[in-house]
Amino acid sequence: xxxxxxxxxxxxxLDSCARGRRIARVEVHDAGVLRGVSxxxxxxxxxxxxxxxxxxxxxxxxxxxxxxxxxxxxxMTGGLLCCAPEDELAPxxxxxxxxxxxxxxxxxxxxxxxxxxxxxxxxxxxTLEAQGPDAASVGREEFDEALARRRGTVKSGLTDQxxxxxxxxxxxxxxxxxxxLHPARPARDLTDGERRRLHTEMRRVLRSSMxxxxxxxxxxxxxxxxxxxDPRCPRCGTPLQRDRVAGRxxxxxxxxxxxxx
Numbered sequence: 062x063x064x065x066x067x068x069x070x071x072x073x074x075l076d077s078c079a080r081g082r083r084i085a086r087v088e089v090h091d092a093g094v095l096r097g098v099s100x101x102x103x104x105x106x107x108x109x110x111x112x113x114x115x116x117x118x119x120x121x122x123x124x125x126x127x128x129x130x131x132x133x134x135x136x137m138t139g140g141l142l143c144c145a146p147e148d149e150l151a152p153x154x155x156x157x158x159x160x161x162x163x164x165x166x167x168x169x170x171x172x173x174x175x176x177x178x179x180x181x182x183x184x185x186x187x188t189l190e191a192q193g194p195d196a197a198s199v200g201r202e203e204f205d206e207a208l209a210r211r212r213g214t215v216k217s218g219l220t221d222q223x224x225x226x227x228x229x230x231x232x233x234x235x236x237x238x239x240x241x242l243h244p245a246r247p248a249r250d251l252t253d254g255e256r257r258r259l260h261t262e263m264r265r266v267l268r269s270s271m272x273x274x275x276x277x278x279x280x281x282x283x284x285x286x287x288x289x290x291d292p293r294c295p296r297c298g299t300p301l302q303r304d305r306v307a308g309r310x311x312x313x314x315x316x317x318x319x320x321x322x
Contacts, residue, residue: 077143078166083161089104097179129179192223196228237259243320299314
């Protein structure tokens, strides 16, 4: 599932492929990814426009133009690619933006759980207002305040986009493992020292992941072992636990992250 580092990678693709280039043609191959906008309106409002500097907030990518903004959310299987016009259309290419000069920007998504919105500045603001602070730039004080208001577990707090924008399942598990915190710990019960450690490890994991444009499955990372046939903690060798107590999809080490009493 695309999380903050993946979307940052898509922002880089958009920036290098399309920034400053005029949109010659918009082709919708599957209108099932359009949200609140028709194919006709998308073409009418975007063809002839020029892509500006793109932005990212959490898992949202803002493809700004000199007119409306294209809001992109990648759901579980979405992606953004820079292609040549002669490149064969893939089965899950849903929308193609052909740019003056020949490049193409393609939105690809197998499951179509999210998609594309066309938004003016007011609509962009409403979308971002529903999000918490971006996880890659949130300061310690704002981070503490966000978690202190959370009634649930620390993992649910990290992955709730209205609390903190950009963190999904992989990032949350990696950050909590590095912080030696059990995912089912109540967020409100964390000590000041534990919140400080959590914020520090979150920033470290995000910095490394954003350089790789993904959560890298390195041997020294929990992410590098969660899908092993016999997954074990890369720190202590203890068999990793999955889906028990802490919620569906969660992986953690019972030795390094003791369960709350």
